Amino acid sequence: MERRNFLRGAVIGTSAAVFGGTLMRGAAYAAPAQNGTSPYGGLLAANANGIMLPAGFTSRVIARSSQTVPGTSYTWHNAPDGGACFADGTGWIYVSNSEVTPGGAGSISFNSSGAITGARRILSNTRNNCAGGATPWGTWLSCEEVSLGFVYETDPKGVNAAVRRDAMGRFKHEAAAADPVRKVIYLTEDESNGCFYRFIPSTWGNLSSGTLQVLKAGTGTSGSFTWANVPDRDGSPTVTRDQVSGAKRFNGGEGCHYASDTVWFTTKGDNRVWQLNLLNSTYELAYDDSLVTGGTAPLTGVDNVTGSSSGDLFVAEDGGNMEICIITPDDIVAPFLRITGQSSSEICGPAFSPDGKRLYFSSQRGTSGSSSGGVTYEVTGPFRTTA
Template sequence: MERRSFLRGAVIGTSAAAFGGSLWHGAAFAAPAQPGAGPYGALGAADSNGILLPAGFTSRVIARSGQTVSGTSYTWHNAPDGGACFVDGTGWIYVSNSEINPSGGASAVKFNSAGTITGAYRILSNTRQNCAGGATPWNTWLSCEEVSLGYVYETNPWGGTATRRDAMGRFKHEAAAADPVRQAIYLTEDESDGCFYRFLPTTWGNLSSGTLQVFKASTATSGTFTWQNVPDPDGSPTTTRNQVSGAKRFNGGEGCYYADDTVWFTTKGDNRVWQVNLAAGTYELAYDDSLVSGGGAPLTGVDNVTGTTSGDLFVSEDGGNMEICVITPDDIVAPFLRITGQSSSEITGPAFSPDGSRLYFSSQRGTTGSSSGGITYEVTGPFRA
């Protein structure tokens, strides 16, 4: 099933019951996305920042690890990773994790309505290897520790107190995505035999207590699924992924993104993007590099993922060609940008400004291949609404 059809149904208010008809039952699942002409055209020559972009788009450097953020007195953190944007009056804030261990944490950059940097500061300290995470509908940033028995920390993009959320489980956390319809937070696990989880808060908007559940399915790449409670979310003495019989295994969970009754997440071990249709209770592959017709997969090393109101997914690469690729609602996958001269790095933290006109992301190790060489960028241009 094309995502355009699914999203259109969500937009016009199609109920979950409607998916019990021929749209789902007896119909084959769609083939994963295939290469084709992207909506933004071919990549041009590398710009002054070494980034290849389509016509009409420009890039600038926002911050560099170990250096003062322009216009502020704040030194940007090493190994920038997962990120998100938040509305701030007429401007916005971009938050970014630091994937170092120890002393990971997260920082933020504040922009005014013209996109000028007006501040930068620390929002989380003294944590470990903060990789990805996710924004909540109540404007907090969930920063996830990618270590064994790691925690989720709920942070304030404006600064102040950060709170460890023990009820969300202790495992090798990667990313999080909030679903206001089912009042759930979806969580990926960066293990070669990891699981996919959801956390159901006792009270929506308060993550201090709730129920951690794991995704269960009996088929390989598509079918129906259920959720089952994880008996012991603290992961000791038995890890969370080994507590529920029949929990589906995923090879290295990475990015996670929710929109319109669907959650997408990536697995780096097998270069896949998974699509979970929550209203229908089904899942399938949105992309698999091994199933690309004719070889030459444009997207490898799949990592962080975000999306736009047009239904496009933007997936960044850890390795590969150092690209961010777009997967369209018509199931076409194509490069959107490519970073040159940084083959020992990975692209992290893609996130759009609230108005959708600017894309933020980082090259975690930059040109040096070291965590102290991270570079955070902004790309501006005519993104599809």
């Protein structure tokens, strides 16, 4: 069991998804994560790339906006944002969005030793492609963070043409996370009064048709939830978030991650990480910077999120002090890395290689503070595989 499964099973007699910790008074919910010591230890002085890392970890720059990716003829896109990794034979591919207009997405291929073997554009002429998500069938969902934006399904290898997936709704899309158990795709909405959605494809593996639903719940930070169909997924004349009475509001939906019957997503407007426990249809806070005690909250400006095989969450900051912070299964939050000298940027697109030994991410605007100054990094080291 991961995270809160054991506690919730003991308290309410249900096997539930995870995030261990102590119980809140009078409720079967665990307290949000608190300050603690990282399992990787403290951060060392900044290295030659300006990154502070724990002992045993190293970094390298794999691409810079407006410059060709080393060993290729592809010019890396501006404002690199959401990303994911895909297995590719004995190697892998890292995909990255471009949060400008015209935007799109690009990808970089690696062989089994981590050497770059190619790079290419996989999506063009779209708008503010911010986050997105990987599918179990090996495609990348690139999301437009604009009013009435679309989701585009792309091929990380750039062989097949990208396809606009109208059935997934038109709204200010941010991130997507696939749930192969329930055969749905979860979607966040980057609005101050946004909603949380799921898309149920008519056929799993084919996103051309299906049903868009919105999460319904009370106004509290924990409780039960249900789903309701969105009548008009085109969002016109009434936007999707205003079509269903009782739809729960979230303040600026950002990153989204699914694992082990649980989906986590972040909201930048209130610096929270939310957790949906899908086996018992309850929700709660996994993290809230205003509820951190015993010192300054280490994680602010919450944005993209990913997870490791150990059950750790890695949450990137948009602002804050340019950190990727870890939230462990025992509810400890602590910095994992910090980028120095780039206070006008944000960290985007954290994703692990398929073997879990390398973490990729970007500084969207780098040292220049401009979209043309983005830098994409790789961090290698002894990432833990068990909590």
